[in-house]
Amino acid sequence: MRFRPRFLLLCGTAAAAALTAGVALIGTAEAATTLGASAAQSGRYFGTAVAAGKLGDSTYTGILTREFNMITPENEMKWDATEPSQGRFTFTNGDRIVAQAQSNGSRVRGHNLLWHAQQPSWVAGLSGSALRSAMINHVTQVASHYKGKIYAWDVVNEAFADGGSGGRRDSNLQRTGNDWIEAAFRAAHTADPGAKLCYNDYNTDGVNAKSTGVYNMVADFKARGVPIDCVGFQSHLGTSIPGDYQANLQRFANLGVDVQITELDVAQGGNQANIYATVTKACMAVSRCTGITVWGIRDSDSWRTGENPLLFDASGNKKAAYTSVLNALNAGGGTSGSSPTTPASGGCNASVSLNSWNGGYTASVHVTAGAAAVNGWTVTVTLPSGGAVTGVWNATNSGSTFRNVGYNAQIPAGGSTDFGFQGTGTGPTATPTCRVG
DSSP states (O other): OOSSOOOOOOOOSOOOOOOOSSOOBOOSTTOOSSHHHHHHTTTOEEEEEEOGGGTTOHHHHHHHHHHOSEEEESSTTSHHHHOSBTTBOOOHHHHHHHHHHHHTTOEEEEEEEEESSSOOGGGGGOOHHHHHHHHHHHHHHHHHHTTTTOSEEEEEEOOBOSSSSOOBOOOTTGGGOTTHHHHHHHHHHHHOTTSEEEEEESSOSSSSHHHHHHHHHHHHHHHHTOOOOEEEEOOEEOSOOOTTHHHHHHHHHTTTOEEEEEEEEEOSSTTHHHHHHHHHHHHHHSTTEEEEEESOSBGGGOSSTTSOOSSBOTTSOBOHHHHHHHHHHHHBOOOOTTOOOOOSSSSEEEEEEEEEETTEEEEEEEEEEOSSOEESEEEEOOOOTTOEEEEEESSEEETTEEEOOGGGSEEOTTOEEEEEEEEESSOOOSOOEEEEO
16 A cells, blocks of 8 residues: 555464365366456455556556456545545545446455545544544445445554554544444444445454454454454565465454455565465465455556566566466365356356345345356345345346346456345345346
8 A cells, every 4th residue: 555654574473274174176277367357266356456547547457457356446535535625525536446447347445434544634633522423424425425336345444553562553543432443334334234344454464463453353343243344454565474374364264254365565576476376375275265456556556666566567567476376366265255156158147245134134246257248137136035125236126136237237257246235134045046138
């Protein structure tokens, strides 16, 4: 992530095995040739951070549309960009990135709703209950604006301190009360109950005091019913990787949350390709690791000036690290959450995930194309008796049958799109059916 220094973890504890049971292997005979399509074979995504100001660069957008099926805005959805003066919201650049994603059948990770950095100047004049009120209003307004268009939100970013305490970072947000993170997650869930809600941080890649502090918070949230669905590991790596990287992902997954690699980049060096491969293999081995995002497309787009940490060089050429990632994705691994494997030939698949409460739910449906592009799709969901659909986004429906709307009818080969609906009752649990047309 840009605009701030980093302290990179360059070493870790001893390696630990954390392979989950029931690993599904993907053969190489149908090996995909792009990052997004290869990740989709196991129901995962492979994404990148995008700057709205670079969408006019044909090399940049060419790689973006070819290789990635998830997009994260670099800065366009942060507090200073979306609410430059209190109560006045501006979404132009964020909307531009969402439109770019929709035109390519890609999903969007919203980044981020609250962070101690990149706050608008007016926030500095607030504290206590006034800041808490402004904070919750910001979360509510931004999440509401993008309701139905965001796969997952980094609701809170980097709230834990570096060092050995495992405690919270001292910030203006923290000084509003220790429950501020919980309050943010609850507000985000109310504003967009269909989005996955993530906590995101750096230097948490191995088992250490900081990652254990986050772990304890997530465990507490899950135990008390605070709506948290995922944890993001930024993975800004140097010339080595913690030996317990995979074990750390797995311990969070065992809490019942998805894990995601959210800002991956690796310093250029003789071990770059191997580290990228190790990260990818670790994600593939953890069934609840739903995807990987690299923080930028070309080395020249990176915030790590001079380190050349990405998969494409400044001219847009694939590097050895790209090949190592593609090979690791095509080698296969555990399926992520409830997502299916991509059809080997034409057609489409669909999977459903639920956010439920007593008497109701929201369902997020992920539609994935096979080896051939899709132009129009229909998904049928089995609803338990007594339930009813009360609202739909990104689709139209007749009862439990849902069809695409205009902007998400076309899905490129190996690509995906999402829609959602709200209903009464317990919600569907069976795998939906998908057909083209």
